[in-house]
Amino acid sequence: MEKAPNNLLQRASELCFKINYHNYRYHILDDPEISDAEYDSLMRELQDLENKYPSLRKSDSPTQKLGAPITKTFDAVPHRVPMLSLGNAFNRTEVEKWVKRVKSGIGKDEVVEFVTEPKLDGCAVELIYQNGVFTRGATRGDGMTGEDITYNLMTIKDIPSRLSGKNIPSYLEVRGEVYMEIEAFSELNRTQAKSEGKLFANPRNAAAGSLRQLNPAVTASRALNLLLYDVGEAEGVRFGNHLEMLSVLSVLGLRTIEKASLCRSTSDIFHYYDKLAAERSNLPYEVDGIVVKVNNFDLHKKLGTRTREPRWAIAYKLPSQEEVSKILDIVVQVGRTGVLTPVAHLEPIKIGGVTVTNATLHNEDMILEKDLRIGDYVLVRRAGSVIPEIVKSIPQRRRGSEKKFQMLRHCPVCNSKIVKLAEEVAYRCPNVSCSAQVRLGIRHFSSRGAMDIESLGPKLITQLLEKELIKDAGDLYFLQEEQLSGLERMGEQSARNLIKAIEESRSKPLFRLIYALGIRHVGEHIAEVLAREFGSIDAIMNAELEDMENIYEIGPTVATAVHQFFQEEKNQITINKLKKAGVAFSSTGQTEKKKLSGKKLVFTGTLSTMSRTDAETKVRELGGIPSSNVGKQIDYLVAGKDPGSKLAKGRKLGINIITEDEFLTLLR
Incomplete structure (x- = not known):
């Protein structure tokens, strides 16, 4: 056995110390100091050293351990079947090498199929059901022994207290990931900030911190979810392969990993990886890669395991977030x-x-x-x-x-003295003529969802202001082609296209004009409410503050902001220009379009004909109300390609589920 040089011996010792320290911060304190990518880099360096010089591999090396040591906060629970971690692949070459090792391990004559599924960035747990009743739950811990968090797990709605169906196993250990959705994580941190509590670094740490509460009521107050993807020991039930196991668990009333897919080649695996990478930012939860598993359970036994990981599965990591x-x-x-x-x-x-x-x-x-x-x-x-x-x-x-850092006392653009209202955390420049506010206001006015003047980009807006061709959004409607064609990178055709886009925006629905004005606290939905309640810009301008306050969904804060906006002389000048230009100031003539008036719609999956944002805009134009939450009040659930968990929830609630084609028919 080749002896390692002294400098590498010292480096291996340093790596062990660093990795153990960061394991402690990650698993015990739920407060990591380094990114996942930096941790993976340290672990990879140590593994490479130990592979080259096996004498460096000690029994207490982090490469030989799973997870974290058990704390003394919760009772210890031994796992009948070890909860192993997974080896990592960071590129296609490493995945291909793993596939070759698998095929070599099972023999050339065996046909091997793989299952790919998202790798959730959460906390691994084990649930134990005895005669169909949930009796105990534990963390993964060090892989051999976990922590008893049964009462905390009982507060998670995804975990049934009793299995359903006919063929209930006498004993069943299921493994999965407890996670927190991104939206719930943001809301939790907002709540924590208001109460001066601890802010969590990411959804994974929020889930871990929530699971390890001594008071289950705290865990119950957090929006945690669970998806299952594995089985430990089972009595009274047998599975031939991974996909069959997921299917049986679903029949038993357990929520299993979404988007699992059968792959027969590395090309299939890479296609799945690329697809998940493209969808990553639209998923409601965080994923940090895909898991690739051999489907056949008999082959699992044949391939076996290493010290800390199975040979029949690997994690193909996505780039770090x-x-x-x-x-x-x-x-x-x-x-x-x-x-x-x-x-x-x-x-x-x-x-x-x-x-x-x-x-x-x-x-x-x-x-x-x-x-x-x-x-x-x-x-x-x-x-x-x-x-x-x-x-x-x-x-x-x-x-x-x-x-x-010290906050400025004057606006960095116009040098006006900044102000801070008592009820707000933000400082503001009070100068409504500040060039930054004017430029961004026009950009908002012309944006998609507002007046949608597609050819009007930020550089062109800056040119128009600097050449004094416009002072506000109202001036856009009085521009002439000959004024534009002389501007930088603006030929005759480009000028013609811009004028055409401006002309077409005159007849946009009233709510889009209200939104385009850029009134504080008035987003697309509140703009719809104002358009529906008042029917015209003039009616909004003339409305009494008290009348506006009493409108459902408006209230004092929004009403005051709307009232103040229309009292501002600069805004009145802009509005008079828009009126003179013939921009639609009322809902008259638009009512025949309101096919979806009052209807609430939720989208799940990817639409092939338009983006989610465009679809929601079209719903608003027809009087509908886009929503992100599935509930009994929803009229239509539009299911696109690769729908998420909303589809199952919609079916359970009996919501009217329609395809993309049916949605397009509604729009006609």
């Missing part, structure tokens, strides 16, 4: 309503294949709450959304040269 970067500076940007937003300039990092250099910090309070400083190393996240955010600082890496 979190990475560590450094705050180079914090600058302040002005939004269309005058809100001043601090933005962190970061050392460039790649997250999910995208280079990230900036992250919004929302407001001064968030900077103080997270104790972010210029020069800090921070954990940056880009998940469930294209907007990167800073999860937290890493104070352990401070060197003393970091600087605390």
Whole structure:
């Protein structure tokens, strides 16, 4: 056996120490300091060293352990069948090598099929059912022994207290992932911030922290979900393969992993991976890869396991959604309503294949709450959304040269003294003529969902303002082709197209004009309510504040914002220009379009003919109400390609489920 050089011996020792430390922070404290990608890199380096110099591989090496040590907070529960972790593949070559090893291990004459499924980023648990009754639940722990969290698991709605169906096993161990949906995670952190509680770094940590509460009432207050994907020991039931096992579990009333697919080749596996990667940002929960498993259970026995992982399964990781970067500076940007937003300039990092250099910090309070400083190393996240955010600082890496952020006292664009209203966390520039607010206001006015002037981009808006061809959105309707054709990168045809798009926007539905005006607190839905209740811009302008406050879904805050908007002289000038230009100011003549008036629709899956945003806009134009939540009040559930869990919930509630073609028929 080749002896490792002293420098590699020392490096292996350092790696063991670092990995054990980060395991403790991740599994026990639920407060990681490094990204998943950095952790995987450390583990890979140690594995490579131990493979090259087997003498370095000690029994207490992190490569020989599963998960985390058991804490003394909960009772220990031994697993009858070890809950193994999975080996990782980070590229196609590594997947291909694994497939070759599998085929070599089972013999050339055997036909092998694989199952692929999403790898949820949550907490692995085991549920035990005896004679159909849920009797115990535990964490994975170190793989051999977990923690008894039975009462906490009982609070999760996805976990039935009793199995359903006829052929109930006498004993059944099922394994799966407890997770928190992205929307629920954001809501939890908002609640935690209001009560000055601990903020969670990501949905996985939120789920772990919620599961390990000593008071089950706290767990019950958190929106946790469970998807099952494996079985430990079972008595009174047999499964021939993985897909059959998932089917049987579903019949027993258990919620199983979604989107499982049978694959017969590496091409099928890669196609599945690419498809999930494309859908990743639209999923309601976080995934960090796919799991590839040999389907046939007899082949599982033949292939066997290593110390910490099975030979018949592997995780093919997606690019990390979190990475560590450094705050180079914090600058302040002005939004269309005058809100001043601090933005962190970061050392460039790649997250999910995208280079990230900036992250919004929302407001001064968030900077103080997270104790972010210029020069800090921070954990940056880009998940469930294209907007990167800073999860937290890493104070352990401070060197003393970091600087605390101080909010500006004057607008960085127009130098007006900024203000902060008592009931708000944001600072604002009060100058409605501030060039930043004017530019972004026109951009919002012309955006999709508002007046939808497709040819009017941000650079062109800047040119029009700088050349003093427009001062506000109302001036757009008085532009002439000859004025435009002389602008940079604007030929005769481009000028003609823009004028045409502006002309077509005159007849947009009333609610889109109301939304386009950019009134504070008035999104697309509130704009629909105002259009429905008042029927015209003039009626809204002349409405008494008290009358507006009494409208359902409006209330004092929105009513005050609408009332103040129309009192502002600058806004009155813009509105008079729009009226003079012949922009539709009332709902008259538009009522015949309202085929979906009052109907509530939910979408699930991918539509082939339009984006989700476009579909929701069309629903609003026809008087319908798009919703993201499935409930008894929903009139139609539109099921596109590869629908998610909403479809099963809709069927359970008896909601009218329609296809994309049927939805298109509704729009005609």
